Amino acid sequence: MDKRRYFIRKVLNALLTIVLIASFNFVLFRILPGDPARLLVPKGRFSMDAMAKQRANFHLDKPMWEQFIFYWEDTVQLKFGDSFAQKRPVAQVVGERIWPTVILVGTGTLIATVVGLITGVFAGWRRNSKFDVLTTNTGMVMYSAPTFWICLIFIMIFATWLRWFPVGRMYDPGAVYTSWFSQFTALLHHLFLPAFTFAITYMGEYHLIVRSSLTGVMREDYVLTARAKGLSDSNVLWRHVAPNAMLPTVTLIMMNIGFVLSGAILTEAVFNWPGLGLLSYDSMVQRDYPVMQAVFLLGSIAVIVANLIADIMYYYLDPRVKA
Amino acid sequence: MIPRRLRTWILVWTPVTWLVLTLITYPKDRPLSSGPAMIIKGFFAPTVGNYPALIPLLLAVPLLAFGAAKLVRQARPTPLPWLLLAAGAVSAAWFVAASGLLHGQLSLSGRDAHAAWLFQTVVVVLIAASIYAWGAANPERAELTVWNTRQIWRLYKANWQGMVGLSIMIFFVAMALLAPFLANHALLDPTAQIGKPFATPTLSYYHWFGTSEQGMSVLAEFIWSARISLAVGLFATAISTILGAGVGIMAGYYHGWFSEVLMRLTDAFLVIPWLPLAMVLVAAWGQNYLILVLIIGITSWPGTARVVRADALRVRELQFIERGRAIGSSDWHIMQKHILPNVFPLVFANTILVVAIAILAETTLSFLGLGDPLNFSWGTMLHYAWDSGAAGLPAWWYLMPPGIAIVLVVLAFTFMGTAFDEVLDPKLRKREESGGRPDEAPDRLLPLGGGIGGSTQDLAGGVPSGGIWAGPANDWDPNEPGGPS
Numbered sequence: 001m002d003k004r005r006y007f008i009r010k011v012l013n014a015l016l017t018i019v020l021i022a023s024f025n026f027v028l029f030r031i032l033p034g035d036p037a038r039l040l041v042p043k044g045r046f047s048m049d050a051m052a053k054q055r056a057n058f059h060l061d062k063p064m065w066e067q068f069i070f071y072w073e074d075t076v077q078l079k080f081g082d083s084f085a086q087k088r089p090v091a092q093v094v095g096e097r098i099w100p101t102v103i104l105v106g107t108g109t110l111i112a113t114v115v116g117l118i119t120g121v122f123a124g125w126r127r128n129s130k131f132d133v134l135t136t137n138t139g140m141v142m143y144s145a146p147t148f149w150i151c152l153i154f155i156m157i158f159a160t161w162l163r164w165f166p167v168g169r170m171y172d173p174g175a176v177y178t179s180w181f182s183q184f185t186a187l188l189h190h191l192f193l194p195a196f197t198f199a200i201t202y203m204g205e206y207h208l209i210v211r212s213s214l215t216g217v218m219r220e221d222y223v224l225t226a227r228a229k230g231l232s233d234s235n236v237l238w239r240h241v242a243p244n245a246m247l248p249t250v251t252l253i254m255m256n257i258g259f260v261l262s263g264a265i266l267t268e269a270v271f272n273w274p275g276l277g278l279l280s281y282d283s284m285v286q287r288d289y290p291v292m293q294a295v296f297l298l299g300s301i302a303v304i305v306a307n308l309i310a311d312i313m314y315y316y317l318d319p320r321v322k323a
Numbered sequence: 324m325i326p327r328r329l330r331t332w333i334l335v336w337t338p339v340t341w342l343v344l345t346l347i348t349y350p351k352d353r354p355l356s357s358g359p360a361m362i363i364k365g366f367f368a369p370t371v372g373n374y375p376a377l378i379p380l381l382l383a384v385p386l387l388a389f390g391a392a393k394l395v396r397q398a399r400p401t402p403l404p405w406l407l408l409a410a411g412a413v414s415a416a417w418f419v420a421a422s423g424l425l426h427g428q429l430s431l432s433g434r435d436a437h438a439a440w441l442f443q444t445v446v447v448v449l450i451a452a453s454i455y456a457w458g459a460a461n462p463e464r465a466e467l468t469v470w471n472t473r474q475i476w477r478l479y480k481a482n483w484q485g486m487v488g489l490s491i492m493i494f495f496v497a498m499a500l501l502a503p504f505l506a507n508h509a510l511l512d513p514t515a516q517i518g519k520p521f522a523t524p525t526l527s528y529y530h531w532f533g534t535s536e537q538g539m540s541v542l543a544e545f546i547w548s549a550r551i552s553l554a555v556g557l558f559a560t561a562i563s564t565i566l567g568a569g570v571g572i573m574a575g576y577y578h579g580w581f582s583e584v585l586m587r588l589t590d591a592f593l594v595i596p597w598l599p600l601a602m603v604l605v606a607a608w609g610q611n612y613l614i615l616v617l618i619i620g621i622t623s624w625p626g627t628a629r630v631v632r633a634d635a636l637r638v639r640e641l642q643f644i645e646r647g648r649a650i651g652s653s654d655w656h657i658m659q660k661h662i663l664p665n666v667f668p669l670v671f672a673n674t675i676l677v678v679a680i681a682i683l684a685e686t687t688l689s690f691l692g693l694g695d696p697l698n699f700s701w702g703t704m705l706h707y708a709w710d711s712g713a714a715g716l717p718a719w720w721y722l723m724p725p726g727i728a729i730v731l732v733v734l735a736f737t738f739m740g741t742a743f744d745e746v747l748d749p750k751l752r753k754r755e756e757s758g759g760r761p762d763e764a765p766d767r768l769l770p771l772g773g774g775i776g777g778s779t780q781d782l783a784g785g786v787p788s789g790g791i792w793a794g795p796a797n798d799w800d801p802n803e804p805g806g807p808s
Contacts, residue, residue, distance in 0.1 A: 148690050149729065
């Protein structure tokens with residue numbers, strides 16, 4: 001397919017999906033039971049004035065189609081109203097939570113990808129070897145275990161019993177750091193446990209996917225040809241088999257990065273890590289609807305953008321797409 | 324003549340089904356200590372079969388519809404449609420009694436404690452009799468079904484992962500069903516302390532897993548939790564599979580804009596982060612298990628839809644579909660009689676994998692405090708453990724049992740799903756006897772020809788249809804006048 005047409009199609013598809021999701025977001029927060037203005041005013045202390053103000057703020061006094069237009073105007077300008085819990089604009093509240101999540105998810109994904117890919121390749125290459133049986137069964141258990149349970153068990157072992165790592169938060173409360181280096185090491189110290197538990201959940205998945213896709217690729221005729229040419233094992237594995245087996249994994253990793261938000265909710269909630277996941281958990285507990293709406297929209301867009309990037313990467317990684 | 328083995332199966336599985344259904348609604352206030360007479364009486368208690376009116380309604384509608392359709396289409400009289408209609412009628416009566424229609428009101432959550440036991444027993448017996456009548460009227464197809472099921476079981480038995488999964492599953496299902504005899508339900512009451520908060524495990528039965536932050540028996544919570552965790556997983560999977568398989572088959576079968584719309588919808592659902600969505604919905608609609616089931620069901624279908632669509636696209640290109648269209652079969656007929664049986668193995672294997680996902684989803688939501696506050700599930704237990712800081716004590720006895728149970732159950736379903744995948748897809752099956760390459764091996768599952776998967780595509784061209792449980796003579800029923808509709 002022509003390169004420009006391929007990209008334009010993918011981008012248009014992504015835009016269309018974003019529009020669909022944003023409209024769904026509009027509908028979702030309007031089919032919730034009760035008067036939306038009531039939902040948008042903190043429980044317990046609503047007055048008629050506050051209600052009327054919120055109504056005007058969210059244009060709830062207008063007919064539905066006008067509300068829809070206003071919703072789009074506000075969304076494009078990132079105006080999501082004020083958070084009830086923090087009494088600040090939602091965009092500000094959400095904005096400062098993005099970096100912690102990126103740090104956590106980035107480190108976690110890096111660990112998971114490196115470990116999962118390497119063990120997956122070796123396990124698939126020597127199928128039914130001792131290494132394969134051991135790692136694949138461990139991977140299955142990791143994949144089956146709920147993230148939050150692993151978090152709790154790790155806290156119990158490494159924070160309570162061994163006291164190697166602190167429990168939760170990015171920095172110790174009230175701590176003042178003299179240099180950026182001590183701040184950095186403190187961050188790493190706090191980051192290790194959450195990032196590692198986050199990685200464990202995905203490690204098993206990547207291992208299983210790489211292993212099964214490697215097994216499929218190894219049945220291909222060109223691998224037989226490569227062997228027949230007398231290439232060494234490592235040459236066949238790393239030059240011929242592994243690159244092709246990585247393709248489905250790239251898509252999967254991008255999908256998972258897109259799902260950072262839902263993936264990180266549990267880890268962040270258990271470890272009290274001040275990222276988007278903890279924000280969405282807190283806003284759920286406090287019924288902070290404006291924040292929930294913004295976080296939900298942001299989360300969906302992240303997935304769509306990640307998918308788009310995966311499609312574009314695929315174009316360069318897999319020459320067959322160009323044909 | 325009904326095949327002998329089918330008759331044995333009916334005779335064995337009817338009482339087993341009845342027993343399972345009875346145990347599900349067995350009264351909760353009869354621990355083992357209340358004496359054998361009370362326990363036996365419990366099997367005939369008014370709570371047995373006392374479901375909300377929605378359930379008999381969901382049972383009555385398909386039974387009546389199916390029975391009526393059979394009655395209209397059959398050429399020679401058999402008792403089968405009448406038995407189906409009778410079962411449907413009894414379910415309808417059950418619904419009327421439970422919903423309070425007789426008293427001039429309608430409530431789908433209404434219950435009828437008087438005759439529920441009788442209704443349930445009669446419906447089970449009538450459905451068993453219908454299967455018997457079907458076997459007697461179509462002995463060849465019954466024979467084939469029995470034969471295929473036995474072959475699948477034989478292949479499944481040889482798969483160690485599948486058997487390990489099945490054993491774990493049977494253990495937990497038995498624990499869930501026998502909960503009334505294993506743990507006193509009264510111990511789940513928040514006031515029922517059996518010891519100090521966070522007491523370590525001892526050898527006395529209810530102290531096996533120690534106590535919770537309120538001094539309640541963790542073992543009793545653990546046993547009763549199995550019910551909710553498994554039930555939510557199974558029901559959510561049912562919704563997800565019906566939605567996913569339906570959308571997948573339609574999107575795969577139709578060309579053009581309709582299929583495009585369905586796929587766009589699937590893609591949109593696929594990118595919605597399900598956990599934030601579920602959190603929003605539960606927060607708004609309230610916390611009970613019906614809502615959890617619905618939410619998990621409607622957020623987990625897109626994966627199934629995509630897999631099924633890919634397979635339906637393959638099946639659509641097979642020759643017998645074209646043949647069916649050429650002789651004037653309707654789209655609905657082709658989808659139901661040809662595409663569904665052919666994609667069924669995939670749907671089935673996928674369903675088992677979805678159960679694992681659904682159970683994890685339920686656990687996750689309950690852990691976040693969105694579960695039903697009136698019932699325990701393994702996720703709820705972990706929620707309380709987390710909330711009370713059990714990890715900081717560390718109260719390992721409170722954290723380990725529910726977590727290990729979840730891992731084992733999810734692992735069991737994953738193992739079973741993979742095993743079924745291998746059994747039902749001849750390409751994946753490891754050949755234990757024939758020395759040939761896996762994808763060239765002859766298909767032993769179907770004695771009369773027809774294909775299950777892509778490996779026998781060329782063969783399937785000449786045969787009407789090829790689902791495993793459908794049998795080859797799917798399209799042409801000697802009882803129906805004029806062959807295919």
